[in-house]
Amino acid sequence: MRITIKLRGPLSKYGPGEEKFEYNINSSSCTIEELLNMLNVPTSPVLFVTVDGNKVKMDTELRGGEIVTVYPKVAGG
Amino acid sequence: MAYTGKVLRVNLNTGSAKTEELNKQWADEYLGGKGLAIKYLYEELQPGVDPWSEDNKLILMTGPLTGTIAPNSGKLAVAAKSPATGTILDCSIGGHFAPQLKYAGYDAVIIEGKAKMPVYLYIEDDKVELRSAEALWGQGAHETEHTIAESLGDVVTLAIGQAGENLLPIACISSELYRQAGRGGIGSVMGSKNLKAISVRGTGGLDAPDIRKVSTALNKIKKEDTMDDENMWAYSDGTPMIVELSQEAGILPTRNFQDGSFEGYKKIDSEAVKGVLKAKKACFACPLACGNYVETGKTMVEGPEYETIALCSSNCGIDDLEALIEFNRLCDDYCLDTISAGSTVAFAMELTEKGIHDFGIRFGDVEKFLQMPGLMSRREGVGADLADGVAAVAEKYGGEDFAMHVKKLEIPGYEPRGSFGMGLAYGTADRGACHLRAWPPPLEAFGDMDPFTSEGKAEMVVEMQDDNAVKFSAIFCDFWALSTERMAEVLSLFIGREITADELTEIGERVYNLSRLFNEREGFDRKDDYLPKRIYNDKLLSGKTEGKLMPLEEYEKMLSEYYKIRGWDEDGKITEAKKKELGL
């Protein structure tokens, strides 16, 4: 299935370079955690992940066609 | 080794300056920066002092790492008794001023008294002069800096604008045009002393034992920690990254905190800012370069930071990025704290729309919005009423329930009804509503803790406050997320002895309690640690936090638990046992 991924900020280096890119997954379902593993994105710098604008848990299943945005940790304010 | 051992004391009444020894015992107990500045103020100020009188003191305090190659060590603590709140006030300003002071030979500057005529202070190594600022008085901070640079060359300058001169409780201090010591009216402390600017150049240097070993160790830390994925958000985006995070969590202040979600957020988020980015900018010794220098065709600023976006854009119903940048630039020039200015303008908008008092400005009115910094700073037109911040406006016209301040300091950019821990942090911060003492959103609204409960929040806020207190005393920049273990490792390289993470936590607790003691002495207690009634009574309107409010009982629960964990009594006063434990 095909999804759109946005790796925000410093996490973009785990993708092709651009923050936003299309991605093919060779299975009919995939969790967020599995997706990050596939991309070799370490979990420690990840703040949270949204699917179509909604914050989700790591075991959330993807079906195809979603926009998955991965946000980095921030300090301060 | 890490300290020059010298403090410069300037008396503006007599026009004299003398050097005295740094109090080494206090430096051991409080490290520097925030903690050491508060200690000096606690010992030297009489309770009840008028913050705009000549008896208030302005302290510029460096830390043991200032001027070294320790990453993120370049900031300066600026402290005084706050004219806005009457509490202790310490601010943190970046840029390049602090190291110059250290190279000139001083750990700190203490400024006392009041000059008869406007002056500026010029420090170049041993040479200390008070020069006439009569030609500068009435100018903005930017013109002031440029003019001083033209006569003195490459000095670094702290300056105030018209807001500080006119004693606005929301006046700040600027440096290098776009860096601020922002809150609590710190700029008006300089204004009340007729002190227009402070310029410094230092040509000396700092030794360190086995400097190559130190440098190697720090380069390793820089690469593995400061510049790792967890900290590089600052370089990639800077604080505007937080706009999307707050919008997602429903805690982005919107239309005077009536809502936590703003429909126009995409026009003011970090991608919008990157669209006008010209260059990244860093403070001294900082590899993160969080600064975003932006230029549109018509205006420019180093910014806008998240707080400015939250309080001046979404909070004012404004989604015009160029207008925000211009508002930011004006505030930096007049020297207005953007959090307080944005909140006051938003309050005026709501009062107008509700028919309580007509300030002639409504949410989203870009034209009137851009007139506000000038009118407020010069106390002209509607600015005359708005100049003193939301608490003063509410006192005169009403709307107290939605005057968004704690202890008269305007609330920053995170909606407490969507982050209960943040609410507790605002209520218990030492200088009034502040997000820099404890910052719960990463664990709460952006993290896994339930944001809508009091559970576990008191413990979290206490730990964050103590950690930040020692962080700002050692002087590490807020934006480096480092553990107390790492702080200890870096400090141990410079202070001539091994220091442990536990000792640092103890110092943090001591600093935080000392600031509370200062406030207690000024008459503050539990009654002052509450939030505006809007938080307890009004439901948020839309988005992820639609319908949410914070019941007062939940807040009371958090507050009582907080005092208990702190070792304070039910009234929020430090117990004798706790004072003894910390050596206060």
Place this chain on the structure above:
Amino acid sequence: MKALIFHAEKCVGCKLCHLACSAQNEQVFNPTLARLVITSCFDRDGLVTEGRVCDLCQKCVEACPVDAITVKNGRLSFSEELCTDCSLCVDICPNDVIVDKDRGIGVCVQCRTCANWCPTEALTFEEVSK
């Protein structure tokens, strides 16, 4: 031979290069003793980022009357024992990056410490024509 190149568009003005240079070569943290000068400041027209580095033009080598500055292994080398403090090298350096000290001078020795510390690769080491 390789020398420093400064890329202004990448510079963030952090001064880590100055600190690294003075630490490595003078054993102190003192930006005024660095053998390069990089500034990033706001003047009336906006942000101005400028850098002056040693490009191995070797005019100092030619100018030194006592051969206190020489080229060894593609890098400049300075001998404090031979130096007579005449300051001819300081005056002749077209990039004005030789530090005039009380005793002797400070010249870039192509040690690369500055480039190693730069967080944004605004300083690189590349072949220069000489």
